[in-house]
Amino acid sequence: MAAVATCGSVAASTGxxxxxxxxSNVTSFQRRGPRASVTNDSGPRLVSIAGTRPSVRxxxxxxSTGLPALDQLLGGGLAVGxxxxxxxxxxxxxxxxxFKYFLAEGIVNGHTLLVASAKEDPANILQxxxxxxxxxxCKKEFDEDVYNHKTPESNIKMKIAWRYQLLPKMEIGxxxxxxxxxxxxxxxxxxxxxxxxxxxxxxxxxxxxxSTLKVEPCxxxxxxxxxxxxxxxxxxxxxxxxxxxxKKQRNILRIGIQNLGSPLxxxxxxxxxxGGNSHSLTKFLYVLRGLLRTSLSACIITxxxxxxQNKAIIARVTTLSDVVVGLESxxxxxxxxxxxxxxxxxxIHIRQIPRLNNxxxxxxxxxxxxxxxxRKLFTIEWVQDNYLRQERNIYPPGFSYLLKQKDxxxxxxxxxxxxxxxxxxxxxxxxxxxxxxxxxxxxxNGSGRIRQAAGPRLWHDGRRQEAPGLLGIPP
Amino acid sequence: xxxELNNLLNTTPDRAEQGKLTLLCDAKTDGSFLVHHFLSxxxxxxxxxxxxxxxxxxxxxxxxxxKLGVSLTMARERGxxxxxxxxxxxxxxxxxxxxxxxxxxxxxxxxAGNLKPLFEFVREALKPVDSGEARWTYPVLLVxxxxxxxxxxxxxxxxxxxxxxxxxxVCWELKASILYLMQGNMVVLVHDSGDAEDEExxxxxxxxxxxxxxxLRAEGLATGFxxxxxxxxxxxxxxxxxxxxxxxxxxxxxxxxxxxSVSFFAKGMSPAVL
Numbered sequence: 121m122a123a124v125a126t127c128g129s130v131a132a133s134t135g136x137x138x139x140x141x142x143x144s145n146v147t148s149f150q151r152r153g154p155r156a157s158v159t160n161d162s163g164p165r166l167v168s169i170a171g172t173r174p175s176v177r178x179x180x181x182x183x184s185t186g187l188p189a190l191d192q193l194l195g196g197g198l199a200v201g202x203x204x205x206x207x208x209x210x211x212x213x214x215x216x217x218x219f220k221y222f223l224a225e226g227i228v229n230g231h232t233l234l235v236a237s238a239k240e241d242p243a244n245i246l247q248x249x250x251x252x253x254x255x256x257x258c259k260k261e262f263d264e265d266v267y268n269h270k271t272p273e274s275n276i277k278m279k280i281a282w283r284y285q286l287l288p289k290m291e292i293g294x295x296x297x298x299x300x301x302x303x304x305x306x307x308x309x310x311x312x313x314x315x316x317x318x319x320x321x322x323x324x325x326x327x328x329x330x331s332t333l334k335v336e337p338c339x340x341x342x343x344x345x346x347x348x349x350x351x352x353x354x355x356x357x358x359x360x361x362x363x364x365x366x367k368k369q370r371n372i373l374r375i376g377i378q379n380l381g382s383p384l385x386x387x388x389x390x391x392x393x394x395g396g397n398s399h400s401l402t403k404f405l406y407v408l409r410g411l412l413r414t415s416l417s418a419c420i421i422t423x424x425x426x427x428x429q430n431k432a433i434i435a436r437v438t439t440l441s442d443v444v445v446g447l448e449s450x451x452x453x454x455x456x457x458x459x460x461x462x463x464x465x466x467x468i469h470i471r472q473i474p475r476l477n478n479x480x481x482x483x484x485x486x487x488x489x490x491x492x493x494x495r496k497l498f499t500i501e502w503v504q505d506n507y508l509r510q511e512r513n514i515y516p517p518g519f520s521y522l523l524k525q526k527d528x529x530x531x532x533x534x535x536x537x538x539x540x541x542x543x544x545x546x547x548x549x550x551x552x553x554x555x556x557x558x559x560x561x562x563x564x565n566g567s568g569r570i571r572q573a574a575g576p577r578l579w580h581d582g583r584r585q586e587a588p589g590l591l592g593i594p595p
Numbered sequence: 596x597x598x599e600l601n602n603l604l605n606t607t608p609d610r611a612e613q614g615k616l617t618l619l620c621d622a623k624t625d626g627s628f629l630v631h632h633f634l635s636x637x638x639x640x641x642x643x644x645x646x647x648x649x650x651x652x653x654x655x656x657x658x659x660x661x662k663l664g665v666s667l668t669m670a671r672e673r674g675x676x677x678x679x680x681x682x683x684x685x686x687x688x689x690x691x692x693x694x695x696x697x698x699x700x701x702x703x704x705x706x707a708g709n710l711k712p713l714f715e716f717v718r719e720a721l722k723p724v725d726s727g728e729a730r731w732t733y734p735v736l737l738v739x740x741x742x743x744x745x746x747x748x749x750x751x752x753x754x755x756x757x758x759x760x761x762x763x764x765v766c767w768e769l770k771a772s773i774l775y776l777m778q779g780n781m782v783v784l785v786h787d788s789g790d791a792e793d794e795e796x797x798x799x800x801x802x803x804x805x806x807x808x809x810x811l812r813a814e815g816l817a818t819g820f821x822x823x824x825x826x827x828x829x830x831x832x833x834x835x836x837x838x839x840x841x842x843x844x845x846x847x848x849x850x851x852x853x854x855x856s857v858s859f860f861a862k863g864m865s866p867a868v869l
Contacts, residue, residue: 178658339704339748352690402746403702407689410682413652432793436746439650439786477658479628480852485822 169370169416171229172200173300178477183231183372183418186221188301189500193470193489194443195482197300200372201413202442202474203405207425208379209449209466214491215422217250217498218447219376221304222420224249226318226374228302233320234354234375236347238384242322245378246315250304305496323350325385343386344404351375352411361415373417380404381423381437390427398433405440442474447491461503464490468500596635596663597628597857603830603848604809608640613733613778614766618807620800622787623815624826628852630739631656633782635663638670642780643731645720647713649681649743662855675731677720681743702747710749710757718764721779734779736765741803742786742796751798758783758803787812808833816849823867824849828859 175182175196182197185204191197198204204222208215226233227249235242328346340348355361360373381387381401389401412419421441425434438444449466450456468489475481490503601607619629634656637644648656657667670676679698688699698716701708721734744754758781765779785803788796804810812829832844848859860866 339702339706348689352686399746399748403748406682406743406747407685407702410684410686413682414686431791432788432796435788435791435793436742439742440746475625475627477655478854479631479659479662479857480854483820485820487820 169372171225171231171300172372173197175199177482180476181416183374184225184229184301185218185420186223186225186302186304187218187498187500188303190218190445191301193484193486193500194473195484198418198443199474199476200416200418202418202476203409203412204418204420204443204445205437205441206420206422207444207446207471208422209447209451210426211449211451212379212424213451214447214449214466214493214498216378217306217493218445219378219420219422220245220249221498222374223376224252224304224310225302226372227310227314227320228252229372230318231372231374232354232358232360233318234323234351234373235320235378236323236325236350236376237378238325238343238382239379241324242320246320246322247309249310249315250306251308251310253303253305303497306493306498307496321350321354323347329386339400340403341386341400344400347377348404348407348411351408355411355415355417360417370416373415375412375417375419377419377421379424380421381425381428389430389433390424391429393429398430401433402436402440405437409440409442438472441472442476443470444472445469446471461490464492464501464503466491467503596639596665597632599859600632600857601636603846603859606636608636611636611640611780612808613780615780615808616762616766616803616806617780617782617809617811618803619782619784619811619813620787620804621784621813622789624813626784626786626811626813627651627739628857629811629813630737630782630784631659631663632857634667634737635660635665637735637737637780637782638665638667638675641675641732642735643675643677643721643733644670644735644737645677645679645717647679647681647717647736647738649738650740652682653678653680679716701749704748708749709753710744714757714760714764717761721765734765736761736779736781738781738783740784740786741799742788745793745795745799751795751802754799755802758806762806813850823851824865825852826850827862 169181172181172183173196174180177195181200182191183200184191184197185194206215206218223233223235223246225231233246235245237245323346325343325347328350329343355373356363358364358373360371379385381389383390387400389398408419411417423437425437425446428434446469447466448469450461450464451466455461468491470484470487470489473481473483486502488503489500491498491500596608606612617633619626619633621627621629634644634646638660646656653667660667667676667678671678681699684697684699685702687693688697688702693700696712696715698713700712701710717736721736723734724730741754741758744757745751762781765781783803785800786796787800810829810831810833812831814827814829816824816827827847827849830846830848834843847862849862849865850857850859851865
């Protein structure tokens with residue numbers, strides 16, 4: 121009943137609503153709706169913040185990560201008050217992209233930004249943000265890409281490949297702040313006027329480490345201590361934790377911390393296995409999460425976990441973060457030359473999704489995801505195509521398959537290829553089922569394991585050589 | 596409180612055993628549904644509960660508690676529930692100097708101290724009030740979760756000492772004037788890191804496994820992710836004080852978590868498969 125009431129109230133509200141709280145106790149985890157708000161205000165004020173929307177499952181306030189595909193995989197977006205941890209890929213090529221998409225989304229929505237880095241000046245990071253795709257330029261931009269002439273087909277509800285409806289289509293709509301997720305052009309820079317119009321704070325460690333900012337003694341490394349103090353100051357001064365009820369317009373604070381845990385922050389977990397500061401990073405994450413839970417903010421952290429020597433710390437860091445996404449690029453690995461992955465640049469692993477205000481979470485069923493950075497766009501796709509299945513040797517015949525088309529559904533030249541493959545497989549399937557029905561039971565070697573998956577040899581001579589054991593002749 | 600889990604554990608809120616330490620353990624999956632179960636179970640059993648919640652905020656537990664039929668805000672108001680919100684207190688401790696010792700005082704110390712302030716907090720919270728009539732049946736300490744204390748700089752031995760002190764206080768204590776046996780229960784959650792080679796965590800887990808009376812172990816399936824079966828629950832009853840003359844009982848069930856309840860079934864008997 122409670123869930124229905126929330127959904128009802130969510131449907132009734134015009135936009136995303138935040139229960140305004142009395143005292144200084146605003147958390148984004150308070151349930152929306154008149155019956156749950158324990159406020160001193162006269163009735164619930166439906167304050168909608170630009171760039172946020174309530175979650176379908178539990179009414180949690182969500183912000184976009186800047187990549188609509190990633191939002192979908194995370195169950196709608198990143199919940200306000202949580203930490204998104206990106207495990208960097210080996211050469212740190214793609215994780216800065218996700219970092220910049222997050223910040224660019226903040227600028228487009230008018231959120232306040234807090235950018236912290238030990239390597240690059242935050243002002244330079246902001247100069248390199250990707251430009252949002254605007255409606256007046258979109259038609260020209262996408263003439264080379266093949267999306268536009270397939271739009272009528274993309275509206276057809278997919279019957280067989282219904283799973284691919286989960287993947288976002290290329291919506292070339294106007295960019296406005298009322299939309300939830302935006303698309304960005306990685307080859308262009310964000311216009312200067314948008315950056316200047318935004319409210320941002322930068323934390324560049326080499327500058328701040330020498331300053332005499334009054335800092336409470338703490339057991340963290342000085343860099344982390346200063347960063348925590350800085351974040352807490354911004355949250356308190358700008359009223360993100362509800363301490364200033366006179367503020368007219370509520371806003372979200374987007375915090376971005378780059379390369380946390382690297383030696384540039386003064387931490388040695390990437391250098392030594394049992395350093396003296398082995399608890400600094402985990403304490404920092406804990407206190408940061410405490411700050412986020414009590415304020416209207418969301419945080420993205422990129423961390424070079426492949427460099428951390430002590431595997432136990434990685435496990436602890438994962439437990440202390442809310443959403444954990446790992447990037448694995450194919451550069452330098454044997455998969456780069458593998459024709460199976462020639463369209464993609466790497467794999468993306470959703471390692472953890474939090475269960476917030478709920479017993480269950482919106483875990484997506486698709487686990488094999490790959491990303492690619494085309495000229496302009498960063499896309500995430502499901503790679504469960506037939507080639508990957510062959511790599512894993514799980515290809516029993518007699519079943520129907522979800523066949524991924526070689527190019528995306530609205531790519532060119534894909535129709536012929538896919539029908540060829542479908543008929544190819546259909547023949548093999550029919551062949552296999554014929555053989556199953558009339559042949560003797562295959563000899564089992566006792567262990568019950570599948571000896572060899574049916575592969576191309578099925579149709580070379582029309583006879584089955586070694587096939588997965590099928591135990592009896594069906595009547 | 597999940598009715599099916601009560602049936603499996605053979606308890607009801609009315610006639611639960613006292614003086615027991617229950618260990619909740621999760622490996623490769625999230626075992627927090629067990630914490631929600633025990634929290635609502637003991638609140639319904641009219642016990643005085645001290646909940647040390649180190650990993651999530653109060654509103655998270657209260658919203659899930661409402662789905663399970665208990666109201667944490669009301670329990671806190673009438674004094675049945677003492678809630679230590681770790682995340683909020685950590686922010687207070689780190690950014691403001693505290694006058695009196697704070698339960699999470701160890702966050703300010705560089706070296707691994709001890710958890711004495713936290714133990715004092717627990718003892719203060721579960722002290723029986725001399726009001727004459729006994730309002731609450733017995734005290735319960737619930738900790739979610741202990742592995743976080745290791746991440747925050749405590750050594751495994753310090754955490755084991757804390758549990759030992761708490762057990763001595765909560766499970767048996769004699770008051771000076773009255774012979775009052777405060778036979779309470781304790782429920783703690785520890786993560787099993789598996790092959791992440793977390794030695795401190797392994798020490799903590801093994802030490803607690805030997806002390807506890809009931810171990811509930813939520814594991815992910817060995818074959819990976821499944822939409823219909825979320826994991827496997829192993830229930831192990833132990834008698835730590837008596838010599839192991841008879842074998843400990845152990846059952847294994849698979850479970851699927853739904854919006855407001857958890858359904859349990861024997862291995863391989865998921866309704867989706869049959």
